[in-house]
Amino acid sequence: MGAESRAVRLYRTMRLIREFEERCLAMSLTGEIVGGIHPYIGQEAVAAGVCAALTQDDVVASTHRGHGHVLAKGADPKRMLAELLGTTDGLNRGRGGSMHAADVGLGVYGANGIVGAGAPIAAGAAWSFQQRGEDRVAVAFFGDGALSQGVVLEAFNLAALWRLPVVFVCENNGYATSLPVGRALAGDPVERAAAFGLAARAVDGMDAEAVADAAAQAVERCRAGGGPAYLECRTYRFHGHHSYEEQVALNYRDDAEVGDWRARDPLRTQSTRVDEATVRAVDAEITTLIDEAVEFARAGRAPEPHEALDHLYADGTTTRPGVMI
Amino acid sequence: MGALAYITALNQALHDEMARDDRVCVFGEDVRIGLTQTTKGLHERFGDGRVVDTPLSEQAFTSLATGAAMAGQRPVVEYQIPSLLYLVFEQIANQAHKFSLMTGGQVEVPVTYLVPGSGSRSGMAGQHSDHPYSLFAHVGIKTVLPATASDAYGLLLSALRDPDPVAVFAPSALMGTVEEVTGELGPVPLGSARIHRAGEDVTVVATGQCVHTALAVAEAMADEVSVEVVDPRTIYPVDWETIRASAEKTGRLVVIDDANRMSGFAGEVLATAAEQFDLVAPPRRVTRPDGAVIPYALVLDQALLPNGDQLTDAIRAVLK
Numbered sequence: 001m002g003a004e005s006r007a008v009r010l011y012r013t014m015r016l017i018r019e020f021e022e023r024c025l026a027m028s029l030t031g032e033i034v035g036g037i038h039p040y041i042g043q044e045a046v047a048a049g050v051c052a053a054l055t056q057d058d059v060v061a062s063t064h065r066g067h068g069h070v071l072a073k074g075a076d077p078k079r080m081l082a083e084l085l086g087t088t089d090g091l092n093r094g095r096g097g098s099m100h101a102a103d104v105g106l107g108v109y110g111a112n113g114i115v116g117a118g119a120p121i122a123a124g125a126a127w128s129f130q131q132r133g134e135d136r137v138a139v140a141f142f143g144d145g146a147l148s149q150g151v152v153l154e155a156f157n158l159a160a161l162w163r164l165p166v167v168f169v170c171e172n173n174g175y176a177t178s179l180p181v182g183r184a185l186a187g188d189p190v191e192r193a194a195a196f197g198l199a200a201r202a203v204d205g206m207d208a209e210a211v212a213d214a215a216a217q218a219v220e221r222c223r224a225g226g227g228p229a230y231l232e233c234r235t236y237r238f239h240g241h242h243s244y245e246e247q248v249a250l251n252y253r254d255d256a257e258v259g260d261w262r263a264r265d266p267l268r269t270q271s272t273r274v275d276e277a278t279v280r281a282v283d284a285e286i287t288t289l290i291d292e293a294v295e296f297a298r299a300g301r302a303p304e305p306h307e308a309l310d311h312l313y314a315d316g317t318t319t320r321p322g323v324m325i
Numbered sequence: 326m327g328a329l330a331y332i333t334a335l336n337q338a339l340h341d342e343m344a345r346d347d348r349v350c351v352f353g354e355d356v357r358i359g360l361t362q363t364t365k366g367l368h369e370r371f372g373d374g375r376v377v378d379t380p381l382s383e384q385a386f387t388s389l390a391t392g393a394a395m396a397g398q399r400p401v402v403e404y405q406i407p408s409l410l411y412l413v414f415e416q417i418a419n420q421a422h423k424f425s426l427m428t429g430g431q432v433e434v435p436v437t438y439l440v441p442g443s444g445s446r447s448g449m450a451g452q453h454s455d456h457p458y459s460l461f462a463h464v465g466i467k468t469v470l471p472a473t474a475s476d477a478y479g480l481l482l483s484a485l486r487d488p489d490p491v492a493v494f495a496p497s498a499l500m501g502t503v504e505e506v507t508g509e510l511g512p513v514p515l516g517s518a519r520i521h522r523a524g525e526d527v528t529v530v531a532t533g534q535c536v537h538t539a540l541a542v543a544e545a546m547a548d549e550v551s552v553e554v555v556d557p558r559t560i561y562p563v564d565w566e567t568i569r570a571s572a573e574k575t576g577r578l579v580v581i582d583d584a585n586r587m588s589g590f591a592g593e594v595l596a597t598a599a600e601q602f603d604l605v606a607p608p609r610r611v612t613r614p615d616g617a618v619i620p621y622a623l624v625l626d627q628a629l630l631p632n633g634d635q636l637t638d639a640i641r642a643v644l645k
């Protein structure tokens with residue numbers, strides 16, 4: 001395993017995310033996963049490529065569309081799926097679900113339900129690494145929609161001003177829910193980031209090797225004290241914004257557009273760089289892994305209602321009950 | 326110990342805790358020069374890495390503190406104006422406060438939000454005169470409101486050592502006051518009330534600078550009625566046991582709280598009393614009016630703040 005090529009590792013990570021997500025989507029549609037999910041299918045090259053440049057000590061702050069980032073950083077798919085089923089075996093003991101899944105031990109500071117919220121949090125982690133002279137880097141993932149959030153631009157400024165070891169990764173999938181990026185953003189986002197002094201560039205977000213190369217450069221620059229970077233990954237989501245979209249017919253993208261991007265499926269591209277036997281072996285390995293994850297998650301136990309506010313305070317402070325007789 | 330100024334107490338707590346724990350760091354606007362005086366001398370002593378002058382980016386530096394806390398620091402964030410907390414309510418109430426529960430206990434977010442100069446600043450008008458601690462209590466953020474210098478020292482120290490986010494509101498009316506402190510300074514546990522004056526006939530629960538109003542009124546009415554003055558000190562979580570014991574001893578309750586009446590802390594004390602306390606008369610509260618926005622003209626500013634005359638009337642009303 002140790003000598004396995006990066007090409008195979010990238011393929012495996014993407015396959016893991018894809019299978020996980022396809023299974024989750026199905027389980028959302030049956031209602032087994034409550035609240036639905038924001039499917040990452042189509043964008044796997046970004047999470048796989050960026051996380052390939054990180055060590056376990058590096059941290060990531062993720063988004064509402066976070067499953068791919070959490071898995072690529074190394075979270076156990078069994079516990080991730082258990083989290084989505086809300087059981088006590090979940091990463092967050094069933095308290096977070098899809099939009100808050102976190103594995104802090106692996107440096108995953110959590111998916112986040114508020115667009116753009118992770119950018120200053122990642123910058124804060126980077127600030128503390130810098131202060132303590134630790135060789136660690138933070139990554140903030142966000143979508144193109146987040147570029148309209150003031151707090152993200154504030155974070156760019158602080159990170160550039162203080163040369164923080166943080167990489168801002170924008171997954172430009174062309175849409176913020178239904179709003180096309182052309183109707184949302186003035187100017188070019190790469191130039192915008194560059195104007196803050198971030199080392200900024202765009203990369204093909206459908207190509208895991210290209211993302212991994214660009215991310216490795218950005219991360220290296222951070223480790224060498226060169227200051228923060230902005231990486232815009234041009235990508236696409238194959239499914240709706242949220243699994244809810246599969247249930248109600250929303251129409252904002254034409255089929256030809258979706259078809260063109262699907263023809264550039266990042267898994268297919270990566271599979272051409274790995275020999276066929278390995279692809280088959282990885283596919284079989286992942287299918288088994290996900291089958292086991294489903295079994296594990298389904299066997300979990302729901303938390304008890306009286307535990308609903310457990311973990312609200314780190315020191316165990318308890319609250320008054322809301323109904324008193 | 327001797328005379329201790331309120332502002333010095335806050336400053337001293339920061340000095341002492343930063344010396345004790347090198348994870349404590351300060352973010353804020355003009356904190357190097359100590360514009361508000363609370364951070365005075367910290368930069369000279371602890372340097373750039375621990376006392377960080379930020380650009381005017383409240384939303385970013387509030388969440389920067391969250392990220393730094395998750396990565397192992399114990400940041401203090403100072404805000405120059407209480408209403409800036411509206412700007413960063415997302416970052417505090419929706420991010421920092423929720424991470425412990427949402428991650429199933431994987432992280433602690435030990436950030437202290439320090440607001441030196443909360444409440445009316447006489448003449449600073451609408452956007453600089455709010456006292457928004459009830460909002461924080463409502464969402465469940467640990468919230469303290471020290472009324473004296475020794476409590477300011479002790480509560481800030483506890484806030485800095487607490488594993489959760491804690492908001493510390495230092496009333497502007499008290500920043501320049503001085504307390505005669507006997508004995509050593511030490512931490513004051515969060516969620517513990519202080520009985521400032523023992524009495525038999527009426528319990529006055531007073532917060533922040535209203536504690537001093539209540540003590541003055543109690544003194545002035547001493548011939549007429551024996552007033553017990555209780556300061557919860559922590560707006561959330563509340564020391565209900567001390568408040569209940571006092572209210573049930575006297576059987577009568579008045580709350581004086583310098584915040585808007587609607588959905589405020591005083592209303593919560595009255596509601597709890599109505600549900601659970603054994604009183605002999607309906608309780609009363611003295612507060613700012615509903616939805617008050619403090620006007621510029623000093624006479625109008627003061628007209629909206631709870632005062633001693635109103636408290637005197639309320640005490641007489643519960644005695645009837």
Ligand SMILES: Cc1ncc(C[n+]2csc(CCOP(=O)(O)OP(=O)(O)O)c2C)c(N)n1
Pocket residue numbers: 064065113114115116142143144145146147149171173175176177241
């Ligand atoms: C601050 C904020 N505004 C609105 C929302 C509702 N919302 C959730 S996801 C989303 C679209 C985000 O688009 P983008 O940032 O491009 O990410 P993508 O969904 O494309 O991955 C919106 C509007 C939110 N969660 N947070």
